[in-house]
Ligand SMILES: Nc1ncnc2c1ncn2[C@@H]1O[C@H](COP(=O)(O)OP(=O)(O)OP(=O)(O)O)[C@@H](O)[C@H]1O
């Protein structure tokens with residue numbers, strides 16, 4: 093929702109009612125009246141029921157579930173109480189009966205504005221969830237494998253922990269890794285950022301059977317600019333609804349990715365034992381230093397596909413990056429590729445293999461000890 097303007101669309105045939113509502117809307121000075129046929133999102137649709145109420149109610153029901161319209165008010169000259177009840181059942185938030193007074197309409201609009209403001213206040217509430225970002229130092233190093241299986245391993249620790257998994261790649265594959273057929277992606281949300289609140293977000297996340305809530309990638313290019321502001325809002329709401337948010341940003345360092353890095357509580361930089369990859373990882377670490385974030389103690393190098401006896405050993409990696417490697421994940425192509433092809437996370441496909449255990453131990457390093465355990469030093473800050 094724009095901070096001071098609400099977009100309103102009117103579908104009203106009766107001229108006197110149309111004029112009455114327009115006058116009231118204009119009096120508030122915060123409503124921008126859109127043409128009836130203007131495409132795109134609107135914060136409030138005011139619709140007059142026509143000669144075919146069944147058709148209209150059906151349309152209201154579908155529209156109220158879509159993401160293009162924030163709220164719907166209905167108007168009808170039918171005095172029958174059942175029309176009001178059907179209107180509410182169909183999802184209308186306001187109803188103007190025959191001869192509705194200016195005061196009634198004004199009150200309904202004031203309530204609408206209150207609800208919108210409340211949604212913004214909730215969105216600005218203090219942060220809770222921890223953002224864990226997984227960044228690849230090169231394409232194909234296993235960034236998505238790490239993000240997906242880390243999220244699963246965190247969730248596996250306790251059903252009480254809520255975990256969100258965001259695929260920030262434009263043509264990301266997390267939904268394929270999990271065999272999910274998503275209805276919405278983060279790009280749809282960013283288009284509707286004005287309506288974003290925890291309830292709205294919960295409704296559109298794709299749930300994996302594990303309980304991890306997935307925000308898949310758009311999977312197509314629509315030339316939409318995703319500003320750092322939009323990303324910040326999206327993540328802030330995710331933080332209110334989830335204890336951990338794992339973000340697969342791929343290898344990009346665009347505006348959105350940089351904002352995510354800035355907001356992250358911890359960043360895993362995924363590398364493999366290869367020279368080009370280490371060269372890239374080095375450049376990324378230099379960029380972090382130049383940007384001033386993520387801080388060194390909030391960045392962990394993960395060597396994926398780790399082979400002990402490779403020509404570039406762990407020490408060589410550490411020497412070339414001038415950093416300790418935080419974690420290694422064993423090389424197991426057969427299992428990871430089968431998991432991807434079956435659309436299953438590792439803990440479902442191969443719960444007992446070393447690679448799966450490795451993700452569990454990595455998750456252990458991120459999660460605070462359960463409440464009932466003696467309050468040891470919180471693991472989160474051990475890094
Ligand atoms: N620990 C591992 N051992 C062996 N192979 C792995 C491991 N992790 C990932 N792979 C394999 O590497 C390939 C790429 O994995 P993944 O898609 O996770 O990488 P990515 O960095 O996200 O790639 P992209 O750049 O396309 O987004 C897959 O075929 C996967 O099976």
Ligand SMILES: [Mg+2]
Pocket residue numbers: 235236237261265342
């Ligand atoms: Mg990937």
